[in-house]
Amino acid sequence: MPNVIAINAQASQSIIAAQATSDDMLLESIADGNRTSMHILYCRHNVRVYRFILRIVRDATTAEDLVSQVFLDVWRTAGQFQGRSQVSTWLLSIARFKALTAMRQRRFEDIDQEDVRQIPDDTDTPETSLDRSDTSAILRACVQKLSPAHREIITLVYYHEKSVEEVGRIIGIPQSTVKTRMFYARKQLADLLKGCGVDRFAA
Structure with missing residues (x-):
């Protein structure tokens, strides 16, 4: 009979080793059908991808469904990743495409832009209940008031720490356009922050 303790120890060592690997190495392993690597990549990035999608679609259920679709695509197409950008940038590119597609489908179903703006965002509820002295909460609330294009830029640069070059790749626009949108x-x-009593926007 095999030694169960030894087998469990080996499995644990394999998981620990995989967790220490880079995203690029995980993708190579995923391309070979390694489910452990897929699980680790998912655990490493699913929250970030979910939050990014949620800021676009503003619906938790839709965001959860799209996250599943993103990582299903990763499982299917890991071998196509060519390493021209960070894995996290590639993931957000897939996520953005799926989120925008979902938004287009929603509009196609006779929900116009005004209706979309009026859909309640449950994620804002805790923030609105915080004291106005909480600068972090005020910042998040003000970001939500930006135009979709400007909110997307701020989200990628400050919440996901993407460079101008990476933002350009994710959105599919020139770096000069990224810089212009970032400025405005x-x-x-x-x-917006000044109107809320915050004098300075700290990057």
């Missing part, structure tokens, strides 16, 4: 997004955000 910061200006608009600074005005």
Whole structure:
């Protein structure tokens, strides 16, 4: 009879080793059908991908469904990743495509833009209940008031710590356009924060 303790120890060592590997190495392993690597990549990035999608679709159930679709695509297409960007950038590119597709489908179902704006965002409820002295909460609330294009730029740069080059790849626009949008997004955000009593936008 096999030694169960030894087998469990070996499995634990394999998981620990996989957790220490880079995202690129995990993708190579996933391309070979390694489910443990897929699980680790999912655990490493699913929260970030979910939050990114949620800021676009503003619906928790839709965001959860899209996260599943994103990682299903990763499982199916891991071998196609060519390493031209960070794995996290690639994941957000897939996530953005799926989120925007979902939004287009929603509009196709006769929900116009005004209706979309009026859909309640449950994620804002805790923030609105916080004291106005909580700068972090005020910042998040002000970001939600930005235009979709400007909110997307701020989200990628400050919440996901993406460079101008990476943002350009994710959105599919020139770096010069990223910089221009970033300039106006910061200006608009600074005005919103000032109106809330916060004098300075700290990056």
